[in-house]
Amino acid sequence: MKTRIAGSALCLLGAFLLASASVGCGKVGVPLPPLVRVPEPVSDLTAAQDGLQIVLSWTNPPRYIDGEPATDLASVRVFQNGAALASITATGAGQRQSYAVDVGGSFGDSRTFEVQVETRRGKTSAVSNSVSIAPVDVPGPVRNLRGIVDQFKIRLEWEAPDINAGLANAYIISRQDARFTPRFVTETFFEDEDFEPGAAYSYAVRAVRRADAAIPGNGSVTVMVVASDTQRPAPPQGLQMRVPNGFLTWEANKEADLEGYRIYRKEHADSDWTLLNPDKPRGTTSYDDSGYRPGFYYAVTAVDVFGNESNKSGEVRGQ
DSSP: OHHHHHHHHHHHHHHHHHHHHHHHHTOOOOOOOOOOOOBOOOOOOEEEEETTEEEEEEEOOSBBTTSSBOOOEEEEEEEETTEEEEEEEOOOTTOEEEEEEEOTTOOSOOEEEEEEEEETTSOBOOOOOOEEEOOOOOOOOOEEEEEEEETTEEEEEEEOOSSSGGGOOEEEEEESOTTOOOEEESSSEEEEOOOOTTOEEEEEEEEEEESSSEEEOSOOEEEEEEOOOOOOOOOOOOOEEETTTTEEEOOOOOOTTEEEEEEEEESSTTSOOEESOOSSOBSSSEEEOTTOOTTOEEEEEEEETTOOBOOOOOOEEOO
């Protein structure tokens, strides 16, 4: 009997110890706050008109509102005048992003825009700051853009747009070159002196409407220019002969890249021309022909440093 009681007591003690151990292992610690994965709102939304589009730009939030890095941004909702306009894929936390809205031919009415960021779990940020803009009409693309390499310059020339030419009160010139800074001009030409001879350059010209700010026109026009001078100098003017000794004089050319002049002579009107100074173009605007004979014909050409030669000047004949 005593043995049976003692056994029962041991069983009860074991059960008590087991229960106590179970309670100790399952003890609940200090409760942790729930994770908040709501993105911070965009705070730097801007709007600018570019041609016939309104370009919205902003920085996606780098963090959630609890300060932790944002890791699951999924999309950005765009609102216009309070109504949903579009939903686009987010580029990434902390990254710049933009979205273009077509003006649609409606000018002068103010439009207000906001954006809102959403995560893959469906959590949405607060709405961004609001921006407002009233789009205006703009000039069309320029016409007949061309590039000429001459006298150590690349000269771009173009004509005003066919569309809204009166709104084109300036032009912006850009070049696909990191060292080139876009330039604003009011004329329909531009001269570039900063280039490498023989290199190819792509230029773009765009009409601009300048009101409170410069608003680019609708579309740019491009031209590729190889920086090789193939332009002839102008023919020399004012060729004269002093008789009876055949001393020639003429007016100086004005080209900045001029190297000199070549002097030609022929005996008869239908004869071939003979070059009198084949070694090097003459650097002055006069020439004394030691082989002069009455009745000889003379003409002069201009030559630039790239070897381009002008057409011949007007002829003179010795008497």
